Amino acid sequence: MACHFLHKNSDRETDAQSWRRAKVIALAKPGKDPQLPSSYRPISLLSVCFKLLERVVLQRISYQAEGLLSGDQAGFRRCRSTCDQVAALTTHIENGFQSNLKTGAVFLDLTAAYDTVWHTGLLYKLAKCMEPWFVNLIDLFIRNRRFRVHIGDDISRWYIQNNGLPQGSVLAPTLFNLYTNDLPATSCRKFIYADDICCAFQSNSFTEIESTLSADLTLMAEYC
Secondary structure, eight states: OHHHHHHHTTTSSOHHHHHTEEEEEEEEOTTSOTTSGGGEEEEEEOOHHHHHHHHHHHHHHHHHHHHHSOTTBOTTOTTOOHHHHHHHHHHHHHHHHHTTOEEEEEEEEOTTTGGGOOHHHHHHHHHTTSOHHHHHHHHHHHTTOEEEEEETTEEOOOEEOOSSOOTTOSSHHHHHHHHTTTOOOOSSEEEEETTEEEEEEEESOHHHHHHHHHHHHHHHHHHO
8 A cells, every 4th residue: 555655646746755865964983084985974864754664564574585585694683693693603613623624714894885785686686586566665765765965064965876775774684685695605604794794614724715715705706
């Protein structure tokens, strides 16, 4: 019913259009140069009604999404946390040590991961695994989104958000998990929390660890 209402009124100034607007507050990162744009963390203030609708939708699709997501991913999932991944990695290393195996690990942090999500690619991936009503609704949510930035008393003009998921969106973490759920299969074991990825491989030889991790990083780079 919500989808029908939003489509029906999409040609004039409606709640649907106001829901796709964001007020972005730029918060300075501690210890960073305030003259650099990269030194600020953007926080989007979204429509309360929009976030309420998102929670309703998330409740509807959470069970299906959980069944699709890789067990390597622990980010923003029920009964999973960063502590689980730290414990799993630590246990993996300790088990390898008990078997006289060396462990090599590479930690990846995707820069501006949520802000660079490709909208067309997201919809394409969702269409392969989710119901059509959900794909259409997400298409409506991310299409023609606008934002303006507030820094002190200064306000920018409105900009179109051509890529990325809105910061503060209730659905954004689940959408990002589904978007990156097709990470390539690797020889190393992956420990993932949202956009933070640890690739770990065990062997008796440092040479084998290095070559295996290098090959896996090549696969990850090509995917990204």
